[in-house]
Amino acid sequence: MEKLSEEFYRSTTKDCKAYKDKRSFIAAPLSAEERDFPIAYSMAIHGDVEMFERLLRAVYHPQNVYCVHMDQKSAEGFQKAVMVIVSCFPNVFVASKLERVSWGTWSLAQAHLNCMDDLLKSPVEWKYLLNTCGSDLPIKTNAEMEMKLLNGQNSLESEDVPDGKKVRWQYHHEVNTDNNYINTFARTGIRKTPPPIPVFSGSSYFVVTREFVKHMLENKDAQNFMEWITVFHEEHLWASLNRLSSVPAHSKYHRSDMTAIARLQHWGGHEGDVPAAYPPYMLTLRRDVCVYGSGDLHWLFQPWHHQLMANKFDPQVDDIAIRCVKAILSFKVLNGSQFDPH
Incomplete structure (x- = not known):
């Protein structure tokens, strides 16, 4: 399908209600438990407005709150398109301070710190914070993100430094x-x-x-x-x-990235037949991380994966995989049941 343009978003968001209805954003909390346990998101993005909107639609619930950090050096058209999308939601906002983000430097950490500061000022009394980037998608529904089970503890990779x-x-x-x-x-x-x-x-x-x-x-x-x-x-x-x-x-x-719930990443060099950590990847690697394709979805949605989000997705590599993830999540939301990857 043709990629949605920045102009598409500038045009369709002129009527926010029609835009949200047409794009199938969830309009009300789906359960009392979800309503009473709001989640915060710090979203660092830099260049693909359609991928940003796909991620936002996949994680959006009206009881949650979302801080969006746009790379300060991203294109003006991209920034305007993001701004008009954000303007349609009372619980989504752009970070009050934007950074010029460069990989591996302090700027990316500062981007999330800026969002953290803004989110603490939000009227939403969120319980947990997740951070995302532009190549993430959730593999759990909002209801499946049972952070109550963490009992007030964090979940992230933390081990001795090699x-x-x-x-x-x-x-x-x-x-x-x-x-x-x-x-x-x-x-x-x-x-x-x-x-x-x-x-x-x-x-x-x-x-x-x-x-x-x-x-x-x-x-x-x-x-x-x-x-x-x-x-x-x-x-x-x-x-x-x-x-x-x-x-x-x-x-x-110590907690590895495989035991933490933050992100499911398929690292290159660790794949193969059992007992390898990961099955063979289907398409390509980027910075030594698998870019997921349709052939990886069976593995991604196995019930033993406890991670909430997965990385990396790229519509230029496999757009069908992204559409399938959204369809699977929608199926689980609508049916209130587990998706059988078989």
Whole structure:
């Protein structure tokens, strides 16, 4: 099918009610349990308005709240299209401060921190916060995101730092951000001071409580750590601050990306027949992560996957896979039952 243009969204959102009806946005809480357990989203996007709207439609519920961070250097037409979509929803807003985002630098962490600050000011008393990027889609319905079962704990990857990654924070780095999306990191010979808190390794994705967000933005040790860290911030920031706030720095509390519920990613180099971590990927890898295609959906929707979201999707690689995910989620919402991937 033809890709929806930025002009399409600027035109159709002139009548917000008709737009939301036509695009099948959920108009009311689907249960008392969901109504009474609102969720917050921090959504970092940079260039594909149709993919953004697909993600928003897939996770949208009127009791939740959504902060959208647009890369400050994204095209003007894209930004205007996002703004008109957001304007149709009282619980969706653009972050009050936008960053020029470059991969691997502090800017992406700051984008989510900006949203965290805005979300704490929202009148919605959300319980948990999830962060997303433009290539994510949910693989659980809102009702299936049973964060109550976390019992006030966070869920994110947090493990000891592999030796090969320790140089990221043992030495100062010079960072070239001239290119829009690719950065050059040059390690200097200058050693950094010791970290102010124990450093752990993790991913960019998290499911965290409101209390954690508030603590992180106010705690002096957390602020000192944010000023100290150098590059690939998100792969150490959330994992380290999670231990600071609630969990002792002990191997007993390690959590891998496969046991955390934040994101299901299919990493290259770990696929194959059982007992490999992942089955063979169907299409292509990007930054060593599988871009899901239609052939991966059977694996994605297996009942043993407890993750809430999956990454990566790209309509230029397989648009049918994205449409199928939406159809599966709609089936589960409408039928109130599990989807059988067989």
